[in-house]
Amino acid sequence: MLTRLLVSGLFAGAGAGLIAALLQLFFVQPVLLHAELYESGALVHFGAEAVSAHQDLGGFEPVRDGLSIVFTMLTYTGYAFILLVGMALAEMRGANVNGRNGLLWGLAGFVAFHFAPGFTLAPEVPGVAAADVALRQVWWWATVVTAGAGLWLIAFGRNWLAWGAAAVLLLAPHVVGAPEPDTFTGPVPTEIGALFASRALGVGMAAWLLLGCFAGFFWQREGARDGARQPA
């Protein structure tokens, strides 16, 4: 069981994480670097002169981007372990888990870990004003846990009581609200901030769909291998 969880998680997480990292480097990193020019003051939005929307953002930075690849692969491996725990519990309840329905698991994971927190705490472009980071992290975890529990109840609940509770769990963090800054001080043009948020969510969705698919595939394959190894 543990071997099956760890092997499936490592393969699925590393694979999906590597693809996520490459997508981020290509689609998100240029937007981030562009925003950092405003964050650092190298460019000034609404200054005396209009600023070109096209800037030299530099190319691939081996250390910085290499670390990003490593940390993205690690992050998705962490996601994979949590997703696989859910898959294992569902399988014990009689659900069939494979690469194809793993896509649904991945979509649910994306909603729980990216979309639900991002719905109120949008992915932060560098330079945005934000409340205390520890408070936001508490809210982030609370939202991930309640959204995950809500989605589980939608998928496996059998009556309206469960589905009603799911709706409450999904809505509550956003009705309560996330920690917000006292004042807005972001120096980054809104066009860059909006593109950053949609790119971050889009790449997250693509990577999570792959993660769910890979996790379901490896979970099933490792399970079949375990079954073949055990004497009947």
Place this chain on the structure above:
Amino acid sequence: MTTQTVKSTLSATKIVSLAFAAILGVAIISVTGHVQAGALHDAAHDVRHATGFPCH
């Protein structure tokens, strides 16, 4: 004992395995996405922003 049911039940070993995998997952995400130690934050900075974690 010639037939094994496909649907398995929750044994102590399984509970420990599931708990270990869940804790490992949460620990990894906490380190890559949340711990504010300087070197870790700098190394994971771009990932945290791009993955939607609260940064700074």
